[in-house]
Amino acid sequence: MNVAGVLTTKKELSSRNELTEPLLVRWLLIAAALVFLGLFLLVPLAAVFSQALEKGFEAYLAALKEPDALAAIRLTLITAAISVPLNLIFGVVSAWSIAKFDFPGRSFLITLIDLPFSVSPVISGLIYVLLFGLQGWLGPWLQAHDIKIIFAVPGIILATIFVTFPFVARELIPLMESQGKDEEEAARVLGASGLQTFWRVTLPNIRWGILYGVILCNARAMGEFGAVSVVSGHVRGSTNTIPLHVEILYNEYNYVAAFAVASLLGMLAIVTLVAKSFVEWRIRTVKGEE
Amino acid sequence: MKKSQRHNVLPGFGLTLGYTIFYLCLIVLIPLSALVFKTATMSWGDFVAAVTAPRVMASYRVTFGAALLAAAINAVFGVLVAWVLVRYRFPGKRLVDALVDLPFALPTAVAGITLASVYAPNGWIGKLLEPHGIKVAYTPLGILVAMVFIGLPFVVRTVQPVLEEMEAELEEAAACLGANRLQTFVRVLFPVMLPSILTGFALSFARAVGEYGSIIFIAGNMPMVSEITPLLIITKLEQYDYAGATAIASVMLLASFIMLFAVNLLQKWSRRFAG
Amino acid sequence: MKTLIGKALLVAALATSIPLTAFAQVNLLNVSYDPTRELYQDFNSAFAKQWKKQAREDVTIKQSHGGSGKQARAVIDGLDADVVTLALAYDIDEIHDRAKLIPQAWQKRLPHNSSPYTSTIVFLVRKGNPKKIKDWSDLVKPGVSVITPNPKTSGGARWNYLAAWGYALKQKGGNEAQAKEFVRKLFKNVPVLDSGARGSTTTFVQRGLGDVLLAWENEAFLAVNELGKDKFEIVVPSVSILAEPPVTVIDKVVDRKGTRKVAEAYLKYLYTPEGQEIAARHYYRPRDKKVAAKYGKIFPKVKLLTIDQQFGGWRKAQKVHFADGGIFDQIYAK
Numbered sequence: 001m002n003v004a005g006v007l008t009t010k011k012e013l014s015s016r017n018e019l020t021e022p023l024l025v026r027w028l029l030i031a032a033a034l035v036f037l038g039l040f041l042l043v044p045l046a047a048v049f050s051q052a053l054e055k056g057f058e059a060y061l062a063a064l065k066e067p068d069a070l071a072a073i074r075l076t077l078i079t080a081a082i083s084v085p086l087n088l089i090f091g092v093v094s095a096w097s098i099a100k101f102d103f104p105g106r107s108f109l110i111t112l113i114d115l116p117f118s119v120s121p122v123i124s125g126l127i128y129v130l131l132f133g134l135q136g137w138l139g140p141w142l143q144a145h146d147i148k149i150i151f152a153v154p155g156i157i158l159a160t161i162f163v164t165f166p167f168v169a170r171e172l173i174p175l176m177e178s179q180g181k182d183e184e185e186a187a188r189v190l191g192a193s194g195l196q197t198f199w200r201v202t203l204p205n206i207r208w209g210i211l212y213g214v215i216l217c218n219a220r221a222m223g224e225f226g227a228v229s230v231v232s233g234h235v236r237g238s239t240n241t242i243p244l245h246v247e248i249l250y251n252e253y254n255y256v257a258a259f260a261v262a263s264l265l266g267m268l269a270i271v272t273l274v275a276k277s278f279v280e281w282r283i284r285t286v287k288g289e290e
Numbered sequence: 291m292k293k294s295q296r297h298n299v300l301p302g303f304g305l306t307l308g309y310t311i312f313y314l315c316l317i318v319l320i321p322l323s324a325l326v327f328k329t330a331t332m333s334w335g336d337f338v339a340a341v342t343a344p345r346v347m348a349s350y351r352v353t354f355g356a357a358l359l360a361a362a363i364n365a366v367f368g369v370l371v372a373w374v375l376v377r378y379r380f381p382g383k384r385l386v387d388a389l390v391d392l393p394f395a396l397p398t399a400v401a402g403i404t405l406a407s408v409y410a411p412n413g414w415i416g417k418l419l420e421p422h423g424i425k426v427a428y429t430p431l432g433i434l435v436a437m438v439f440i441g442l443p444f445v446v447r448t449v450q451p452v453l454e455e456m457e458a459e460l461e462e463a464a465a466c467l468g469a470n471r472l473q474t475f476v477r478v479l480f481p482v483m484l485p486s487i488l489t490g491f492a493l494s495f496a497r498a499v500g501e502y503g504s505i506i507f508i509a510g511n512m513p514m515v516s517e518i519t520p521l522l523i524i525t526k527l528e529q530y531d532y533a534g535a536t537a538i539a540s541v542m543l544l545a546s547f548i549m550l551f552a553v554n555l556l557q558k559w560s561r562r563f564a565g
Numbered sequence: 566m567k568t569l570i571g572k573a574l575l576v577a578a579l580a581t582s583i584p585l586t587a588f589a590q591v592n593l594l595n596v597s598y599d600p601t602r603e604l605y606q607d608f609n610s611a612f613a614k615q616w617k618k619q620a621r622e623d624v625t626i627k628q629s630h631g632g633s634g635k636q637a638r639a640v641i642d643g644l645d646a647d648v649v650t651l652a653l654a655y656d657i658d659e660i661h662d663r664a665k666l667i668p669q670a671w672q673k674r675l676p677h678n679s680s681p682y683t684s685t686i687v688f689l690v691r692k693g694n695p696k697k698i699k700d701w702s703d704l705v706k707p708g709v710s711v712i713t714p715n716p717k718t719s720g721g722a723r724w725n726y727l728a729a730w731g732y733a734l735k736q737k738g739g740n741e742a743q744a745k746e747f748v749r750k751l752f753k754n755v756p757v758l759d760s761g762a763r764g765s766t767t768t769f770v771q772r773g774l775g776d777v778l779l780a781w782e783n784e785a786f787l788a789v790n791e792l793g794k795d796k797f798e799i800v801v802p803s804v805s806i807l808a809e810p811p812v813t814v815i816d817k818v819v820d821r822k823g824t825r826k827v828a829e830a831y832l833k834y835l836y837t838p839e840g841q842e843i844a845a846r847h848y849y850r851p852r853d854k855k856v857a858a859k860y861g862k863i864f865p866k867v868k869l870l871t872i873d874q875q876f877g878g879w880r881k882a883q884k885v886h887f888a889d890g891g892i893f894d895q896i897y898a899k
Contacts, residue, residue, distance in 0.1 A: 020377070020471075021471055026378055029370060029373065029374055029378070030374050030378055030380050032367075032370060033367070033370050033371045033373075033374040033375075034386070036367045036370070036371065037371060037386060037389065037390075039415065040435070040438055040439050040442060041389050041390070041392055041393070041439075041442070042389065043408055043414060043415060044396075044401065044404045044405055044408055044439070045389065045392060045396075047404050047407055047408050047413075047414065048396070048400065048404055051407075090309075090310070090313045093306045093309050093310060093313075094306065094309075094310035094313075094314075096302060096306045097302075097303060097306035097307040097310050098310070100300050100303075101300070101303045101307070103307070106558075107551065107554040107555050107557075107558055108551065109310070109311075109314075110554045111547060111550045111551040111554050112314060112318065112319070113314065113318075114492070114493065114496060114550045114554075115318055115322065115543070115546075115547065115550075116318055117493050117496040117497050117500070117546075118496035118497070118499055118500055118542070118543060118546030118547065118549075118550060119322070119500055119539070119543060119546075120499075120500035120501070120502055120519075120520040120523060120539060120542065121398070121500060121501070121502055121503065121520075122502050122520055122523055122524060122527075123325065123500070123520075123523065123535075123536075123539040123543075126325075126527075126532075126535065126536070126539075127321040127322060127324045127325055128321060129642045130324040130325070130327075130328055130532070130536075131320075131321055131324050132643075133641075133642030133643050134641065134642050134643035134664060135641060135642060135643075135663065135664060136324070136642070137324070139642070139643055143643065150642065150643060151639060151642075151643060151644040151645070161317055162317055162318065162321065165317055165318060166493075170448070170489060170493060171447065171448065171451070173489075174448055174452065174485045174486040174489045174557075175451045175452055175455065175486070177485060177561060178452050178455075178456075178482060178485060178486070179455065181300060184300055185299050185300065188299045188300065188301075189299065194300070194301035194302055197300070205455060206451075206455075208450070208451040208454050208455065209451040209455075212447045212450065212451055215391055215447075216391060216394055216443060216447055219391045219392075219394035219395035219443075220394040220395075222395060223394055223395045223396055223397045223398070224397070224398075225397040225398045225399050225503045226398060226502050226503045229503075233596075233629055233639050233644040234629040234630060234631050234636075234639075235594060235627050235628070235629045236627060236628050236629065236630075237627065238627065242397065243397030243398075243399065243400070246397055246399065246400055247397075247399050248602075248630065250399070250403065250763075250767075251599055251602070251630070251761075251763045252602055252603070253763075253766075253787070253788075253791045253792060255771075258400075259400075262396065262397060262400040265395045265396055265397065265400075266392060266395065266396060268391065268392075268395040269385075269388040269389050269391065269392055269395070270388065272387075272388040272391055273384055273385070273387075273388040276384070276387065276388070277384075343889070343890075344898065345894065345897070345898075403767075406772065407771065407772065410772040410773070410774070411772075411773070411774070412772060412773045413772075427772070428756060428757045428774070506759075506760050506764075507759075507764065510756065510757045510758070511715060511757065511758040511759065511760065512756075512757075512758060513758075513894075513897035514897060514898075521718075521760070524718055524760070525715075525717040525718055525889075526889075527634070527635075527638065528632075528634040528635075528717060528718050529883075529887070529888055529889065530634075530638070530641075530659050530663060531889075534889070
């Protein structure tokens, strides 16, 4: 049941009729998928870039080099660099406990993990205001000790962690469930330690899930607007993330700069591409070694 | 697997579950409890009045209706996209694959502005629809478009890894036993994919219900017609009515929670049914 | 995993290099509403120069902009604003009512109700004014499409609404019932209610929706200048409302930070001829008579109603018209 073996068989099989669809059906499905993606994804993306480049490449670059834009980019990177690893660890740990074991209240726990998705972004920000705001539970104490949480970087990070909380976990749980735990049990019976089992057996099986989880989590961490907007305070050059900076530029009728900065986030797609290619390459080399 | 009481040889249950619950409390439950406590400062009568006002009721219909429809559209097309991306080869496939995450990366406000500009009567797509009398931007249809946009990655990205890790033996066996492609898909592949489809559906729904930034730019925000519930939360806040805002938010949260819980139970059942 | 950790470290290193503001400097935070960005960008650099001369101190003024109500809430919830410069007195009243950060009589502390400049509501129409829109009464005609933001979420929109209301009251035999009917008809002609003033401008200008945009005078000028002199014209109605965007020092904050002196000087500078010039250049109507005379050509004379006389102050106007179940809600109820 090793993955490499499965990959080879897949390739061989695709040439056989019983395991794939007639050519016409295949093309129809591809066409339907592309039309759908075109209408909902490609056209909006093209619109972003066309507006960003409306006044030429120079204006585009100038918008990105502006100090406030750089500050926003830096803040966004910091926020993602802190929130994504935390949620990655949580995701893997929780998926292990939930997918590999059965216990009462399991569905309830999964639903609790889903909760941040269903909380309106406005509210995700507001709860931190209610907690740490001057009129909130901890606000007066925090002010007396000169600790700033909301309207400062920690609040932005907290809100981002909240919003991106479920991504990795939700990606891994269904995947690990569908795989069952026979392989891990076999490894254990054969004498592998718990950690060995995880690194050697589980991890290779869930790498796609982890990759997608991290990509989604990161995308959302960088792109989150609503929740961060509530806790940021919008101080130019210090508490604005990329999405907030885009809003400011847009509200200044500086459409070219707004879309130029926004297009940076569109380029995350390229990062996705590279990350996926890298994982594929790793799989191939591992296969080669075997 | 079915009999959970069987002694589990896998280690780490206590540790991982403990950490899960700890982190969950810290990041999600404690902050969310602020919502509940704030709402509890209202009297029951005020609460009921706030969450059942006619405009609020109309907004529930718009928000939950559109979110459900959007999640359904995403479930169908998300599976299609995931299937095409995993199973077939075609030029530009990698790029298309990478683009799927875009709705998350693009700040919601940008998404809203862009969708509005594309679907407005003078936009690229709006221009084509206008002569047919179809108006998307500034109508409830616009809300649907925005919700489909923001929820799409959920279904694709939950189904995709399951398809990628799926063992070919299943299909081979089905084929050997004389099943045709459609039968194999419906009887063999679909049940394996179902839990992840349901997850994607539920998440896409939940996200759409709460979405604010991208929708307000394209919805038109007409009271009773295209006003979404999160907008009403904002109008409460504009009146410095924090409790009113958290009251509506709690109702939304509860509704989403019930919905998600139902889907998770359904999923558990479907897994048992399949395996 | 390893690369991820590496990335995190790299970013953490960058984080520490975020410039912490230098020591010999004073920092002010001006929390303001959306349309004042350009005004305060200019004003801040002018004041910094002045303060350097006057007090031999470097002052850096940071700006925060957003919807007026949202900004007020941020201050209430602990955003350390030294001064606020918002769209309506109502929002600053709330800073007193809810957080007691300023005294109740804050509005008496500076001249002219603490509003160093004023504005009013005008119409922006498409070039050539194809629908012949001259006054408020033209807005309720069938087939005229009006763009205004949502009064529930936008301070500017509240001024729009009250100006229309005031116009209806001033007509022959005008009374509350007629005013309500007038406003109802007007909002029947509104196809989109954006959440903020600038959103509405974009809808009107970029999306090409609507025949007329109700906007702040300064916003209308800005839209014409920035987005197309050849595409739009400004129409000034016979009656409009005197919008007085107020400013104040946030006492609790400046006393804690020790910035009272510079914060007060900052606001007073708004009233000096230099400050008034800057305001006028950004199409805010100056209070200073001389400056007003100099820019008289730009600002046409118009009969201006005031909130206090016509509506009994912001608190009352807010309660009667814009609170839940108020008149604005009633005109949309079925």
